Amino acid sequence: MGTDIGLQPMPPSTILVADPGAGVRCEREILLSAMDRVLGGGQYILGPEVHSFEQEWAGYLGVSHCVGVANGTDALALALKATGVQAGDEVITVSHTAVATIVAIEAIGAIPVFVDIDPTTRCMDPGLLKAAITSRTRAIVPVHMYGQPAPMNNILSLARRFHCWVVEDCAQAHGAAIGEKKVGSFGDAAAFSFYPTKNLGAIGDAGAVVCQSPVIESRLRALRQYGWRDRYVSEDVGTNSRLDELQAAILRVKLRHLDQRNRTRRAIAERYRGALASTGAVPPPTIPGTTHAMHLFVLESEQRERLATYLSEVNIATARHYPVPVHRQPAYVGRITGADRLPVTEALYQRILTIPCHPELTDEQVQRVCDRLQTWSEVTSSSLHVLEKTAS
Numbered sequence: 120m121g122t123d124i125g126l127q128p129m130p131p132s133t134i135l136v137a138d139p140g141a142g143v144r145c146e147r148e149i150l151l152s153a154m155d156r157v158l159g160g161g162q163y164i165l166g167p168e169v170h171s172f173e174q175e176w177a178g179y180l181g182v183s184h185c186v187g188v189a190n191g192t193d194a195l196a197l198a199l200k201a202t203g204v205q206a207g208d209e210v211i212t213v214s215h216t217a218v219a220t221i222v223a224i225e226a227i228g229a230i231p232v233f234v235d236i237d238p239t240t241r242c243m244d245p246g247l248l249k250a251a252i253t254s255r256t257r258a259i260v261p262v263h264m265y266g267q268p269a270p271m272n273n274i275l276s277l278a279r280r281f282h283c284w285v286v287e288d289c290a291q292a293h294g295a296a297i298g299e300k301k302v303g304s305f306g307d308a309a310a311f312s313f314y315p316t317k318n319l320g321a322i323g324d325a326g327a328v329v330c331q332s333p334v335i336e337s338r339l340r341a342l343r344q345y346g347w348r349d350r351y352v353s354e355d356v357g358t359n360s361r362l363d364e365l366q367a368a369i370l371r372v373k374l375r376h377l378d379q380r381n382r383t384r385r386a387i388a389e390r391y392r393g394a395l396a397s398t399g400a401v402p403p404p405t406i407p408g409t410t411h412a413m414h415l416f417v418l419e420s421e422q423r424e425r426l427a428t429y430l431s432e433v434n435i436a437t438a439r440h441y442p443v444p445v446h447r448q449p450a451y452v453g454r455i456t457g458a459d460r461l462p463v464t465e466a467l468y469q470r471i472l473t474i475p476c477h478p479e480l481t482d483e484q485v486q487r488v489c490d491r492l493q494t495w496s497e498v499t500s501s502s503l504h505v506l507e508k509t510a511s
């Protein structure tokens with residue numbers, strides 16, 4: 120479910136959309152010593168590394184509690200369950216997201232309901248929430264898409280008015296913030312994925328739920344391990360979604376560089392913005408008062424297929440996040456409420472193109488992308504020129 124790094128064989132000089140292996144190679148020694156510590160420690164699941172990571176991640180986000188789980192999809196499902204969402208309850212979210220958001224809602228028997236996105240943030244449009252809320256609505260799941268914070272203050276005030284829980288999907292937004300407040304610290308609970316290509320990525324699957332309430336925290340701790348409150352005593356119907364020590368040890372090392380790596384992402388994005396000026400392609404929006412985690416640099420272009428080909432000619436990979444929104448995927452067509460009222464989602468998915476923007480890129484690679492983007496302007500204007508000449 121992570122960033123598409125491409126399954127086709129690509130020439131070695133290809134600039135990849137994501138390159139988690141390069142990140143690992145940069146700090147191989149320190150990662151190996153963290154792994155060695157785990158191997159020698161003899162405790163491989165829910166041990167001291169998980170405990171320390173939970174404290175460090177909660178501290179970084181400014182929340183009271185963190186519970187490590189097996190992946191981001193479980194994190195979302197368990198967060199919903201721990202807040203009190205039950206089978207048959209409606210949960211409002213967006214279709215412009217990774218399918219995992221919907222998988223998690225349905226995994227606990229809840230019913231997803233879609234609202235459209237705001238074209239500026241590409242996140243949930245809070246102005247549409249009121250009309251979507253029914254007597255069965257129990258929760259709202261905003262997704263901080265691509266690393267752009269969703270408008271949490273508006274979403275929260277509506278949720279409070281209608282007594283709905285808010286569970287943030289932060290899988291693409293580690294370190295993103297509104298003002299000084301990090302995403303993940305707004306809702307009743309928030310879910311993170313540490314899939315390897317994420318801004319904070321493990322070397323396998325990993326996830327976490329964060330929250331402020333000790334009641335939600337203790338439910339989460341039980342739910343992630345067979346519903347145990349005490350060992351061998353299942354008071355809830357839980358599951359097995361534990362975080363292992365190796366992943367936690369790796370995440371602790373990588374957390375130290377998260378802010379620096381996010382700054383690098385944003386600096387690369389600025390260079391792309393400059394290169395895209397006057398090309399006709401539209402860079403991601405900048406929303407005042409928010410800090411973008413720049414998980415993905417997703418531009419918009421009427422000619423995105425041509426632009427993708429133009430970039431691939433010089434071995435610059437691209438991707439689409441996502442090729443089709445959830446309501447158009449075969450497993451979901453025709454059965455999600457609200458799917459027929461998503462004009463912004465419908466228009467956006469056909470225009471989006473993800474270009475490589477991650478801290479493993481070298482300066483030379485970023486420059487290669489910029490140079491190519493700048494000449495795209497010439498290609499579009501010269502082809503328009505040809506069209507104009509043909510017409511006259």
Ligand SMILES: Cc1ncc(COP(=O)(O)O)c(C=O)c1O
Nearest residue numbers: 120121190191192217219290312
């Ligand atoms: C928005 C969003 N939500 C949830 C997930 C699920 O995370 P995981 O793949 O760790 O289960 C992802 C991962 O791609 C995501 O991008």
